[in-house]
Amino acid sequence: MCMPAVRLAVKAVSKSYDRPGRGKILALDRVSLTVGEGEFVSLIGPSGCGKSTLLELVAGLARPDQGDILLQGRSVAGCRGHVSYMPQNDVLFPWRTVLDNVILPLQLQGMATKEARQTARQLLPLFGLAGFADSYPHMLSGGMKQRAAFLRTYLCRQELMLLDEPFGKLDALTKIQMQEWLLDIWQRFQHSVLFVTHDIEEAILLSDRIYLFSPRPGRILAELTVTLPRPRSPRLTTDRAFIKLKETLYSRLQTGFLEQEGEAP
Ligand SMILES: Nc1ncnc2c1ncn2[C@@H]1O[C@H](COP(=O)(O)OP(=O)(O)OP(=O)(O)O)[C@@H](O)[C@H]1O
Ligand SMILES: [Mg+2]
Known part of the structure; x- marks a missing residue:
């Protein structure tokens, strides 16, 4: 091999x-x-x-x-x-919608909010979050919250992903x-x-x-x-x-x- x-x-x-x-x-x-x-x-x-x-x-x-x-x-x-690092107790900000939670790394990289939202929105279906862009974290199931945190990690756009439990x-x-x-x-x-x-x-x-x-x-x-x-x-x-x-x-x-x-x- x-x-x-x-x-x-x-x-x-x-x-x-x-x-x-x-x-x-x-x-x-x-x-x-x-x-x-x-x-x-x-x-x-x-x-x-x-x-x-x-x-x-x-x-x-x-x-x-x-x-x-x-x-x-x-x-x-x-x-x-x-x-791209997803910490053990990765939490979503309760005051941000799902979409605005997941775009954080893009915003930190300097991308304009409108473009960041567009980029992330396209990925929501793949992460099982279609239709939930404007929902708040408390409206999601445990699995959905984890997928949202995972999408946020994915949007750090680095080749190596660290996923802690x-x-x-x-x-x-x-x-x-x-x-x-x-x-x-x-x-x-x-x-x-x-x-x-x-x-x-x-x-x-x-x-x-x-x-x-x-x-x-x-x-x-x-x-x-x-x-x-x-x-x-x-x-x-x-x-x-x-x-x-x-x-x-x-x-x-x-x-x-x-x-x-x-x-x-
Ligand atoms: N910031 C810190 N200050 C002092 N001790 C710490 C700190 N972070 C971790 N430790 C200690 O280091 C050891 C390893 O902790 P760590 O969180 O890396 O374990 P872990 O293998 O991830 O455990 P778990 O499976 O429970 O998440 C533990 O004894 C912990 O108490
Ligand atoms: Mg640990």
């Missing part, structure tokens, strides 16, 4: 936080990973292991203590504006619909994606590769390539090859956690 060119390279990145009166806490410990051109890569790991921290570092919202972050070979550590708060059925929708959207646009999830099935269904993180401080326990054919649909989760991959992932997670517990503090 031909490997895609590297879009993102995270090189031995460590990050700690100061906790007033309680010293430092190490969130990430020498994490290295890559995302290739047009590749869908997931990070999976327990709560608090540093997944969101890693995305914040890649988005340039914070700087690593050690290591480097390269986009197409160029260091972007601490630099913003190079990626976009479906984490949705009910099981809506989540399946959203996964199907995302697979379709990704197939059309072929962006490079770095996707965070707690959900093993979701990671396998969507990804080309998966990195497993240890509990904090986050380290890479394992990397798994998902060779299941595309296009994929949520039905694939009942497939024998899918279940086998799920078992592999569970046992790698278990082994990694046990090894970590056995390490000297």
Whole structure:
């Protein structure tokens, strides 16, 4: 199989936080990973292991203590504006309509409001929001709100998208619909994606590769390539090859956690 060119390279990145009166806490410990051109890569790991921290570092919202972050070979550590980033609790502004929420990145890029609205309006049907341009966020379902936040992220118009648990708060059925929708959207646009999830099935269904993180401080326990054919649909989760991959992932997670517990503090 031909490997895609590297879009993102995270090189031995460590990050700690100061906790007033309680010293430092190490969130990430020498994490290295890559995302290739047009590749869908997931990070999976327990709560608090540093997944969101890693995305914040890649988005340039914070700087690593050690290591480097390269986009197409160029260091972007601490630099913003190079990626499309959907944070974990991305919220829509309640006082703005759906259309005016999603055009924010275009306005920030300096596009006139009229042109930004025109550009975004054309994309509403693709994001399942046809007829809702003038609605306010409280008038949308949970899935629609997430698709609006996703459209806003898409309109940042960067090649690499960082998505932090976009479906984490949705009910099981809506989540399946959203996964199907995302697979379709990704197939059309072929962006490079770095996707965070707690959900093993979701990671396998969507990804080309998966990195497993240890509990904090986050380290890479394992990397798994998902060779299941595309296009994929949520039905694939009942497939024998899918279940086998799920078992592999569970046992790698278990082994990694046990090894970590056995390490000297
Ligand atoms: N700004 C901050 N100041 C201090 N500590 C922080 C800060 N941000 C994160 N942390 C700590 O760093 C660790 C990693 O947090 P992070 O949010 O990256 O975890 P996560 O893997 O995204 O968890 P979850 O799956 O629950 O979203 C946690 O222990 C958290 O308390
Ligand atoms: Mg998080």
